[in-house]
Amino acid sequence: xxxxxxxxxxxxxxxxxxxxxxxxxxxxxxxxxxxxxxxxxxxxxxxxxxxxxxxxxxxxxxxxxxxxxxxxxxxxxxxxxxxxxxxxxxxxxxxxxxxxxxxxxxxxxxxxxxxxxxxxxxxxxxxxxxxxxxxxxxxxxxxxxxxxxxxxxxxxxxxxxxxxxxxxxxxxxxxxxxxxxxxxxxxxxxxxxxxxxxxxxxxxxxxxxxxxxxxxxxxxxxxxxxxxxxxxxxxxxx
Amino acid sequence: xxxxxxxxxxxxxxxxxxxxxxxxxxxxxxxxxxxxxxxxxxxxxxxxxxxxxxxxxxxxxxxxxxxxxxxxxxxxxxxxxxxxxxxxxxxxxxxxxxxxxxxxxxxxxxxxxxxxxxxxxxxxxxxxxxxxxxxxxxxxxxxxxxxxxxxxxxxxxxxxxxxxxxxxxxxxxxxxxxxxxxxxxxxxxxxxxxxxxxxxxxxxxxxxxxxxxxxxxxxxxxxxxxxxxxxx
Numbered sequence: 001x002x003x004x005x006x007x008x009x010x011x012x013x014x015x016x017x018x019x020x021x022x023x024x025x026x027x028x029x030x031x032x033x034x035x036x037x038x039x040x041x042x043x044x045x046x047x048x049x050x051x052x053x054x055x056x057x058x059x060x061x062x063x064x065x066x067x068x069x070x071x072x073x074x075x076x077x078x079x080x081x082x083x084x085x086x087x088x089x090x091x092x093x094x095x096x097x098x099x100x101x102x103x104x105x106x107x108x109x110x111x112x113x114x115x116x117x118x119x120x121x122x123x124x125x126x127x128x129x130x131x132x133x134x135x136x137x138x139x140x141x142x143x144x145x146x147x148x149x150x151x152x153x154x155x156x157x158x159x160x161x162x163x164x165x166x167x168x169x170x171x172x173x174x175x176x177x178x179x180x181x182x183x184x185x186x187x188x189x190x191x192x193x194x195x196x197x198x199x200x201x202x203x204x205x206x207x208x209x210x211x212x213x214x215x216x217x218x219x220x221x222x223x224x225x226x227x228x229x230x231x232x233x234x235x236x237x238x
Numbered sequence: 239x240x241x242x243x244x245x246x247x248x249x250x251x252x253x254x255x256x257x258x259x260x261x262x263x264x265x266x267x268x269x270x271x272x273x274x275x276x277x278x279x280x281x282x283x284x285x286x287x288x289x290x291x292x293x294x295x296x297x298x299x300x301x302x303x304x305x306x307x308x309x310x311x312x313x314x315x316x317x318x319x320x321x322x323x324x325x326x327x328x329x330x331x332x333x334x335x336x337x338x339x340x341x342x343x344x345x346x347x348x349x350x351x352x353x354x355x356x357x358x359x360x361x362x363x364x365x366x367x368x369x370x371x372x373x374x375x376x377x378x379x380x381x382x383x384x385x386x387x388x389x390x391x392x393x394x395x396x397x398x399x400x401x402x403x404x405x406x407x408x409x410x411x412x413x414x415x416x417x418x419x420x421x422x423x424x425x426x427x428x429x430x431x432x433x434x435x436x437x438x439x440x441x442x443x444x445x446x447x448x449x450x451x452x453x454x455x456x457x458x459x460x461x462x463x464x465x466x467x468x469x470x
Contacts, residue, residue, distance in 0.1 A: 075462075127416045134413040141403045147469040151399050154463050155413060158395065161455070162417050165448075169420035176427060 002079045004221050005230045011214045012234075022211045025204035033197035040194075046110045049103050051198060055205035057100035057125060061163075063093030063209055064128060067135070068160040071153030081217075083149040086156065087139060088216035092209060094132035101125055120174040124167045131159045251336045255344025263352040270352050274360055277310045281364045296369035300378070300429035303364060307357055307382055308389060308418055314353045315393025315414070316400075316407035318346075319464070323401045332468055339457035342464070346394050346457075354386025370433065377432035380442060381425040387449040388421045391456040398463035402470035421448055 033051035040047040067089040074082035104122060105115045116122070135152050142148030190198070225231045246254070263270060284302055285295055322328045322345075331341050361382050362375040370378065396414035400406030428441035 127419055130412070130416040134416065137409055138399065138413060141400070141406065141409055142470055144470045147402075147466050150466045150469070151463065154459060154466060155399060158417065158456075158459050162420070165420045166416070169423040173423045173427065 002081050004081070004225055005234070007081055008218065008221055008231070008234060011218055015211065015214055015218070018207060018211050018214070022204065022207040025200065025207055029197055029201035029204045033194075033201060037194050037197050038191075043111055046107065047194075049107045050194075051201045053100055053103040053107060054198060055202040056096045056103065057121075058202055059205045059209050060093050060096040060100055060125070060128065062206075063089055063096060064132065064156070064163065065160060066209075066213075067093060068153075068156040071149075071156045075150060075153045075157075083153075084217050084220055085213065086152060087149065088213045088220065089209075090132060090136050090139075090152075092212045092216065094129060094136065096205075096209070097125060097129040097132060101129065118174070120167070120171040123170045123174070124163075127166055127170070128163070131156075131163075135159070245335060248336065248340050252340050252344045255341050256348050259345045259348035260351065263348060270356065273310045273314045273353050274356060276313060277306055277357060277360070278364065280306045280309065281368070285368070292369045296371065299365060299368040299370040300374060300433065301426045302368065303361055303370070303378060304382070304385070304422055304426045304429070307361065307386065308415075308422055310357060311354060311386060311389040311393055312411045312414060314349075315390065315397050316410050318349060318394055318397040319401045320397075323467070328401075328464060329468055332465060338461035338464065342394070342460055343457050346390060346460075349394075350387060350390040354390045355383065358382035358386055370429075373435065374429050374433040377438045377442070378429050381428045381438075381445055384442065384445040384449045385421050385425040388445075388452045389418060391452040391460070392417050392421075395456055395460045395463055398460045398467060400467075401464070402467040421445070424448065 029051065034048050037048070039045045067086050070082045070086035070089065073079055074086060101122070104125075108117060109115055135156050138155055139145075139148045139152050142151060222231060222235070281303065284298075288294065288298075319328060322331075332338055334341065358379055361378055365375050365378050392414055393410075396410040396417075399413065400410040403409060424441050424445045428438040428445065431441060432438040
């Protein structure tokens with residue numbers, strides 16, 4: 001598992017079927033959510049952005065833990081491929097967080113009348129974005145890239161411990177200072193006709209995350225080992 | 239030949255580091271005064287920027303005093319390990335036969351006494367200047383005392399991660415600010431609650447939980463980060 005040639009072959013085989021599945025699930029979920037699911041009682045059709053917003057947010061949060069777990073594995077067992085996984089996951093997670101924030105703002109404008117609200121979840125997502133960007137910036141700043149990977153692993157582990165604390169504290173902060181003008185009524189139980197496409201899109205986004213991370217890892221391996229014989233043979237064969 | 243040098247107890251190793259750094263810090267009062275001056279000047283900027291209306295100032299006073307304390311703490315922490323890194327004493331600490339986290343705690347404890355503790359002691363004065371009601375002043379002091387423990391520890395971790403990077407101070411601030419958010423929230427809420435006559439105990443307890451947790455866990459991260467930096 002820890003050897004680049006093995007991983008390259010394994011990931012090549014996985015990507016071959018993961019790519020069509022991801023595209024298929026994304027298209028299916030998008031079509032179902034955007035076209036087939038019924039319009040919402042209160043929000044009409046503008047709620048449909050939920051099919052991008054929620055999966056992006058869920059996978060962004062899970063992605064941080066994937067990154068931290070990979071960092072921990074590389075720190076404890078000194079497995080280089082775990083380093084590569086951590087570095088591959090960081091930009092994907094950061095972009096997904098940004099997508100969640102932007103789609104949330106787009107959703108917020110017609111629903112609440114404002115682009116941004118300092119709500120607990122939104123603020124926590126913003127801090128998550130900062131944490132991701134911090135890990136990426138730290139890697140770029142170090143000269144010795146082996147030490148850089150270990151530094152990023154330490155930082156992402158510290159962030160992992162912090163994320164529940166940050167979320168809870170922002171939650172309490174928000175509930176204390178809740179502005180009276182913006183009513184955040186509790187979420188009504190989501191109807192199954194809207195829930196199923198949402199679950200499908202979440203699955204599709206997970207597949208997308210796995211696909212992108214694998215592709216990133218392959219790209220990094222191809223660059224790092226571009227002189228190596230095994231890589232030249234594998235690439236030329238295909 | 240070196241085998242007959244007796245190993246110090248952990249307590250002795252810690253207190254030697256602590257006393258050495260405390261003496262060094264006390265020896266240059268200018269260095270200790272700078273963060274306090276920074277604090278006072280930035281606090282002064284806000285009335286200048288927002289207008290002298292006493293009601294508005296006292297409304298924003300808890301958050302303002304805390305945010306400026308956070309910024310001062312960031313500014314001070316960014317240079318925490320710089321001199322030790324430059325002259326090689328960090329490497330000596332890393333290969334010493336004592337746990338690196340204990341040795342670092344001596345240094346960080348001295349640093350906290352000279353910066354965070356002083357900041358907490360001075361803050362009620364600025365609270366009065368901003369019109370913070372008397373009920374909030376004591377809680378401001380306690381919350382900053384506990385909060386600066388967390389801020390100093392987390393700042394030391396950020397400094398440890400970036401000490402080997404040129405101009406790492408700004409990057410360190412970017413890394414550390416998200417991690418300081420819970421401390422900020424608990425601290426300001428404690429003071430706000432005290433001001434409106436509510437119960438700040440819950441928030442002070444949460445703050446002390448954060449402080450104790452940081453004392454237990456963050457030194458491990460700091461020593462791991464320092465070892466990584468020494469490899470750079």
